Structures are given as structure tokens and as C-alpha cells.
Amino acid sequence: MPIAAETNEKFAAYAHPDRLVSTQWLADALEAGAERDGSLVLVESDEDVLLYETGHIPGAVKIDWHTDLNDEVTRDYVDAATFARLAGSKGISRDSTVVIYGDKSNWWAAYALWVFTLFGHEDVRLLDGGRDKWIAEGRELTTAAPTVNAASYPVVERSDTPIRAFKDDVLAHLGQPLIDVRSPEEYTGQRTHMPAYPQEGAMRGGHIPTAASIPWGRAAAADGTYRSREELENLYLGEAGLKPGDDVIAYCRIGERSSHTWFALKYLLGFDSVRNYDGSWTEWGNAVRVPIAKGPERGGLPTAG
Amino acid sequence: MTTTAALPPALAEIVDDFQALEEPDRLLLLLEFSRGLPALPERLSDHPELLEQVVECQTPLFLTVETEKGDDGDVIRLFFKAPQEAPTTRGFAGVLHEGLDGLPAATILAVPDDMPDLLGLTRAITPLRMRGMSAMLGRIKRKVAAAG
Numbered sequence A: 001m002p003i004a005a006e007t008n009e010k011f012a013a014y015a016h017p018d019r020l021v022s023t024q025w026l027a028d029a030l031e032a033g034a035e036r037d038g039s040l041v042l043v044e045s046d047e048d049v050l051l052y053e054t055g056h057i058p059g060a061v062k063i064d065w066h067t068d069l070n071d072e073v074t075r076d077y078v079d080a081a082t083f084a085r086l087a088g089s090k091g092i093s094r095d096s097t098v099v100i101y102g103d104k105s106n107w108w109a110a111y112a113l114w115v116f117t118l119f120g121h122e123d124v125r126l127l128d129g130g131r132d133k134w135i136a137e138g139r140e141l142t143t144a145a146p147t148v149n150a151a152s153y154p155v156v157e158r159s160d161t162p163i164r165a166f167k168d169d170v171l172a173h174l175g176q177p178l179i180d181v182r183s184p185e186e187y188t189g190q191r192t193h194m195p196a197y198p199q200e201g202a203m204r205g206g207h208i209p210t211a212a213s214i215p216w217g218r219a220a221a222a223d224g225t226y227r228s229r230e231e232l233e234n235l236y237l238g239e240a241g242l243k244p245g246d247d248v249i250a251y252c253r254i255g256e257r258s259s260h261t262w263f264a265l266k267y268l269l270g271f272d273s274v275r276n277y278d279g280s281w282t283e284w285g286n287a288v289r290v291p292i293a294k295g296p297e298r299g300g301l302p303t304a305g
Numbered sequence B: 001m002t003t004t005a006a007l008p009p010a011l012a013e014i015v016d017d018f019q020a021l022e023e024p025d026r027l028l029l030l031l032e033f034s035r036g037l038p039a040l041p042e043r044l045s046d047h048p049e050l051l052e053q054v055v056e057c058q059t060p061l062f063l064t065v066e067t068e069k070g071d072d073g074d075v076i077r078l079f080f081k082a083p084q085e086a087p088t089t090r091g092f093a094g095v096l097h098e099g100l101d102g103l104p105a106a107t108i109l110a111v112p113d114d115m116p117d118l119l120g121l122t123r124a125i126t127p128l129r130m131r132g133m134s135a136m137l138g139r140i141k142r143k144v145a146a147a148g
Helices: A023-031 A080-089 A104-118 A130-136 A167-173 A184-188 A229-239 A257-268 A280-284 B009-019 B023-036 B087-100 B105-109 B115-119 B122-147
Strands: A040-044 A097-101 A124-127 A178-180 A247-251 A273-277 B062-070 B073-081
Touching (some): A023 A040, A023 A130, A097 A104, A097 A130, A104 A130, A104 A257, A124 A130, A167 A247, A167 A280, A178 A257, A229 A257, A247 A257, A247 A280, B009 B023, B009 B087, B009 B115, B023 B087, B023 B122, B062 B122, B073 B087, B073 B105, B105 B122, B115 B122
Parallel strands (some): A097 A124, A178 A247, A247 A273
Antiparallel strands (some): B062 B073
């Protein structure tokens, strides 16, 4: 049975408050033993593949965005059978409430949540503020391996269409709203990778024409929690110019940072149609004959012919 | 493909230790190295401008090298700084510190560039993350060459 959603004033303002839990909610749920019967499964997902091993929230299992969720060969996410095996091995059933948290304002946790959503896992939530907030509040960490009771997870095919965009989808979408969540330097084309991050090989620097630049981190407060509904509206409805009901695509460099923005648009502001373009700049920046815009301006639509 | 025969003894031993383990235990050994990375001496920790950032690493990593008189001529000392929240990066730094610190410049410069591949971590931590380690070794060698 799903566990009752958290209710508090901040979350209540969001379109889907049941998608977030607070650190206090989680501490209470763990205290009450929600994990023991498998109704709640806590998952840590970090950028650093070893961070979990240095200490994690008691009972949390680890899912690595790269080694667990990506297929090595196809440049795609894992298939249904692999996901079912992975979930089952972590003690996740189809009706488990999965709470995901991680480092860097939940950037990778949001990415894992997005992949769970591709497989249609119904009840998957983010811990607002993630790993850093839990630690900042002096809450318990452990290096003890959790006791996992392997569960049986059904083989469910991914449903990519509603929340995932491919390059051709983006080409067909041009003229409708796009949000570029990369750093300003990546947006203008000054650089093709994140500041202080490895060069990941894009041939051209710039952005998809007409995309608004709202770096992902602006949706997060200093403590890593999501900003309030009002602040998010100022950002995406105000600054980016989205209108309620818009069909939106978000992208970054490989689709991880844009998962954080996808979550904010989809669940906190309630846009029904939001897709994450995971090919993002590493694909678009290298693709032959697709248009780009350089500089700080959004740029116009390419003319046909 | 490089073999451990081409490596200085301390580094060869570390590579052998990694290769003797199964994949999950290799990660735990890397974690051990992250814990073993020595802190910077005060004269450097008080002067971050003396360290150089390796921008190819996912997490901020700073390093510098110094030449020191040894019994049999000059040796190279290595210094690293990486945050606790970046255990993978710290682990790589720990491997290179234990394997190369205190060796003559020529020995360090002779370490093959593909040495990180020998640790057998590429699948467990992904090629993307391995790139940071290769970059770290490359940066050390460039700085050693410049110091000589």
C-alpha cells in the first residue's frame, strides 16, 4: 500500500505535493519501520560512485546512474528485464514507495527518478534537499550494508514517449518552448562542457534555437531544497515565458541536470507535457545539419530550405 | 597494452592488488585509498594558489609537485587536495600518491599513460570517470617535466 503523502505548507502549494518528502518525514517514516516490510524503499543516487560507501542514510540502497541505469552498448537506458532485476534486487516491488535522494541538490536523484518514471513506477518521490540537507541537520549516516529482502518486480516495458524526447522530436518541436538548463557559458557557446568538468566532446558550442536559458541550479535553494512554488513560477513563467498548458522540452548536456528541471516543471508547477531530451547537447552539438544559435540571445527559428 | 612490468614497484604492487580482487572489492579498495590520501602540509593548505586544478576531473582536484633532495639524487613529492565528498577522485589521487610519491622524475615520466586502465575499474566506475584519473596522471607528468 502506498504510504500517505507528506502535507506541509510549502509542499501544498505545488501541483503534485506527493512527489516530495522532507527530511523530517523520512526520519519519522524510518523510525516507524516503514522500510522493514518493503512498503518504503530508500535509494541513494550520487554523481560519485563511491560516495554511498562513505556513509548513507540507514537502510538506503544504492543505485548508480551510470552502471545501473544505462546500457553500456546501446546509448540507452536499461531494458525492461534488466530494470526488473535491478529493482527486485534492491527490494523494490511495483507497489513500493520509492524515495530517492543524492548529492548535489538531488541532481542525480532526479535523474534516477526520471528513469523509474520511464518504467512507469507509480510512487517514486524525492527527498527535498537530498543528502546534503540530511547531513547538515546532523542526522544519522551509516556504512552498514542494509538488509535487503529481494522482491519480485514485474517486467514492464519502458514508455518513453510521454516524458522523453529524441532528436527528431526536438526538431519537430521547434517553435514551442525549450528550456536549456546548462551554465550560461555552455548556452552562449563559450564552452561545450560544464565549468570544471571534463570535456565531453561536442563539436559546436551554443544552444538549440529559441531555447530559454534557466540554469538548473536556480530551481534549488541554498540548502538544496526546491524553491517555493512562487519562486519557481517567477523563474519559468516569468523569466522563461512559459504559459500554463505549454508543451515543454528541457535539455542539458547528457540529460541529468535537465531531469532536475523536468521534475520542477512536471510535479511542482504541474505542466502535463514536459519531456527531457537526454541526447541533449552531446547529441545536438554534434549532429549534422541541425541548427544552433550562438551567444546570449535565444535566436530565431531556422527558415525552411 | 601495458603490463605491470613497465611500472615502478610500488605502483605495480597496487595494480596487482586491484587485479587480484573482484570488481565490487576493487571499488572498496579505491575507497581505502581515498581515506589514505594525506592532508596537505600547512604551507600548502594556507596557499591554495600554489596548487593547480585538474579541470578534467568531475570534482575539484588540485595538485602540485615539488623537487626534494633524496639520498640518491632529486626525487619528486606529490601533493593533492580533493574534497571528502569526492571519494572516487580522492581514491585515484591516493593510488598515484602511494605509487609515485618520492620517485625520481625520470621514473614518473616513464609511467605509461594508460596505467589507470590496469586497475580494472573501467567497467565498475565507467569510462567517463576513468578519464579523470588519466587526466590526473597526465597533469602530474606535465608538471614533473616542467619542474625538471
